[in-house]
Amino acid sequence: MTVAAPEANLGILPKSDGSATFKYGGYTVTASVNGPIEAARRDEHPYKAHVDVIVRPAAGAGGTRERHLESLLESSLSQIILVKDFPRCLIQIVLQVESVPANDYVNTKLVQAGINLPIIPALVQTAVLALLSACVPMATTAAAAVIAVVPAGGSTKAVVDPSQRELETAVSSHAFVFTAHGQLLLAESQGDFTMAEWEDAHATANKICCEAAKKDGMEMILDDEKQAGPDLQAFLRSTLEAKVTEDLQWR
């Protein structure tokens, strides 16, 4: 399946410290970042900044599922943000989901309690872009991917950026978030799989998320090296380069 290339816009909200819109694989997410700002008394930590993530769904009010996504993002993002540089502060990230891919085969319920695994990459990517736009100091950036293992005539095959339909029929689905150095930051998998299958999915996702970092953008991509998906680190870099060039136009 071919998915349209990712799209991103930085600094779209005039009032917040940083903001970004990210569009990929049917998901559109807008994020705003404010920080470091004064933390509420109960969130205050004497040695580090508190990272507060708020996820708002495309329709309806947030439920238990959003709380779960928030806790996942909070723990991961506070690892890459240099939280120790801002004691007693708050870095607030608000993620508004604008659109989600629709499945033509089933009518979707408005309120769902389960984990929404395929939305994790879109949320992480948007959050990282918004944090960069807000100039929040970070140790590294992060990139994320979803892999689904779908049955294909007796055996299984791994699909990068699966469609809703493929996710429905998948034996197992995996979401991975990697830092720019290729370390696994967040992993969420469900379904029925063996460790060997998980390691394969891990390797594929790692390739998508961190290939640019390893090559440092200098070497040519050889023909036999087939890209399984878009190079997300390169995308992150080019988006920011474009934004910086635009901001320096007045000179």
Add this chain to the structure above:
Amino acid sequence: MAASLTFPRTTFAKLSPQPFLLANLSPPDPSLPSTRTNGRHPSQSRVPLVTTSSLSHAHGSAVVRTGDTTVICGVRGEILPVTGIPAYRPRSFTEADDVVAATVERWDELREYDLVVPNIELATGCAPQLLPGVPPSTLAQTLSTRVYELMHTCRLVDVDELRIWYHPARNTQEGGDEKMEEDGGEDEEEEARPELKAYWTLYIDLLFVSLDGNPFDAAWAAVVAALRDTKLPVAKWDVDRDMAICERNAQKGLTVKGLPIACSAAVFLERDQGLHLAQEGRHWVLMDPDRLEDEICQESVTVVVDRSGGETRVRALEKKGGTVVGVEAMREIVGLAERRWEEFSNAMPKK
């Protein structure tokens, strides 16, 4: 002066938990093995204790204890008539089996009609930091979501056992009439098909009696044990009264597919300096963390494994909050989870 600077263990733990755990894990004498503050080896889990059928008014119940984490789970079935389901998609008796077998598309009734409703209550005064009687905390909501999702992805309950059918009267009438009806023609055969009239909805309530770290493992084990213990009354649809009638004495046990067991670990870093320094310094992977360890450690891993089919199948995997655990460490944790599975499957009451 030196004497005034010494204080007891518990004070040290409360004043500076991180150095306290570090001092325990790396003893000054290198010949001593590293132990945790609770006396366990880093890869040692607490012994699970499972008791079932302790609640008399629930259809199934279980109490699971691992160390000082105690959770009680009750399962109660309630009848949901199909007329009460918005956007109900009717299906006939013959279609039921054909559709599932023929197509890959799974019309997931369990999820679509919310036939299993897990809820976790943490505000019971089970731990000092959780106030009793407050709205559900983020932790409680996160746990509920994870339990809900895992129940669906594991397909623990077969929806077929939750269906309540209406068998038209023809089947129960005496032999004399049967001959006459057979002459009646095809029209009546069509009408005589069983009809799906209601579902059992399973309300799964979990209450934490006490919480000493690692709530998910205990909660999940309690759900599995309680469902294995669940016996629903045999129900039939009474067309005259337009309601489901349960038989007084007949009960049927729920079949639970497989035995998935959750196993959690926390990663303790020698130097908690944020990611740019995470690779420096030592780290320990602590299995089945207690409350102190849960509070200090930021990185946590949960794997759900099922070995009931012989080989190890991973049913869910979650890792968050750090970068220490990669492929290698994950493999080790799954290895330890296999051991944990054996422990739990021995602790589960035999059917």
